[in-house]
Amino acid sequence: MGLGRRRMMAGAAAMAMVSQTARAADTPVTILTPFGFIVDFLEIMNAKSGGHFAAAGLDAAVLGAGGAAAAIQQLAAGRCQFTRGAAIDMMRAVAAQKLDLVSIATLFQGSTFVVISAAAKPIRTAEDLRGKRIGVVSIGGTTENFLDLMLVKAGVPKAETPREVVGNNPGAFALIQQGRIDGFIASSNVATALSRSGAPIEVFSTDKYAPMPSQIYLTTQTIIDRQPEQCLAFVRALKASVDEIMKGPVAPLITRAAKEFEIPGIRDPAALEQTIAGDIPLWLSQGPQNLMRNVPALWKSARDSLAAAGLADVPDETKLYTNVFVDKLA
Secondary structure (H helix, E strand, C coil): CCHHHHHHHHHHHHHHHHHHHHHHHCEEEEEEECECCCHHHHHHHHHHHCCHHHHCCEEEEEEECECHHHHHHHHHCCCCCEEEEEHHHHHHHHHHHCCCEEEEEEEECCCCEEEEEECCECCCCCHHHCCCCEEECCCCCHHHHHHHHHHHHHCCCHHHCCEEECCCCCCHHHHHHCCCCCEEEEEHHHHHHHHHCCCCEEEEEHHHCCCCCCEEEEEEHHHHHHCHHHHHHHHHHHHHHHHHHHHCCCHHHHHHHHCCCCCCCCCCHHHHHHHHHHHHHHHCCCCHHHCECCCHHHHHHHHHHHHHCCCCCCCCHHHHECCHHHHCCC
16 A cells, blocks of 8 residues: 555544544533532533533533422433432432433532531430421421431431521521521531631531432433433543542632632632532542442432331332443543
8 A cells, every 4th residue: 555545544534533523522411500500519610611521522511500409300301411419309309200310420429418506505416306496408308308317217206306497508507506496407518617617516417327329410311321422421521520629729620610600609719629628528438449439338228218218219229320431431
C-alpha cells in the first residue's frame, strides 16, 4: 500500500473519530437537582462548569427543581434523564406509585440528616424522643419519615412524640432555646453551621437507627435499557467531578461553578467550603472502595426499616439499583 493511500485511510479514520466525537458531544441530557443550586450539589454543577459532562460526550443542561418530589415526577414523566435524590423518597415513590426508577450510583452513603438538641438538655438516643416535641422540615417529608423510622426502632409510639414544622436552617435552634421544641431533625449542614457559630448543641445521625443509602443518582429502567451509553457517560462524568472535588482545593471549583449557577451563600465562601468538607466523609462512610457504589446491605436495611414502619413495602430492593455502570469505571 502506498504512502498516499495509507495517509488517506488514516485521514478518513481520523475524520470518522472526530465525527463520532461530535455526535457524542451533541447528545443532549437534562439533569435536575432537587433543590436549586445549593452547594451540596457542587459535584453536579462542577461536572458542568468543569467540563466533565462534555468530556464524557454529554451536552448537559443542569436545572434546579422545586423539591425532591417534583424532581422525581419530572424524571418519571420523561422531562429529564437524571436527578439526585434521597433513597427513602425514591423507595416510597416506587412503592406508592409503581414508578420506573433505578439508582445507578450512590454519592452519600451516610445520612445527611441528624437530630439536633441543646447540650444542656440533650437528646442522645431514639428512646430519648419519647415525650419530646421535635421539629421537622415538613409534615410527611423525609425528616418526619426518619423520625417515624427511629421511633419504631425504639418502640416509642408516634403519638408520644409530637412534631412541629421548623424548616431546615440554623434558626430552628432558637426555638429550642425558647422552649417551643426539644429538638429538631435537619441536614448535617445545619449542625455544621451551628457548631461554627459556637451554639451548644448535641447531635446524632439518623444512621444510628435507620442506616440506608442517602443521596443517590436516579434514572429510569427505560433509559437504562434504551440508552445505556448515556448512563455510563453520566456516571463517568460525575465520578470525575467527585474525584476533582476530593482532590481539592475546593474554593476555585465553587468560584468556577458560581459563574454559571446562582449558588446561595456565595458571599461566604468559607462556609461553603466547610459544607463540602462535611459532605466528603459521608461520601466515604462505606469506605473508599465503595465510593459511588450502591451498597446492597444498605439497600436491604432501608427496605426492612421502611416495611417495619409501614412507610413502604418494596418486595425486592435489589431491583431498585444497579452497579453495572460504576463497575465499568474501574
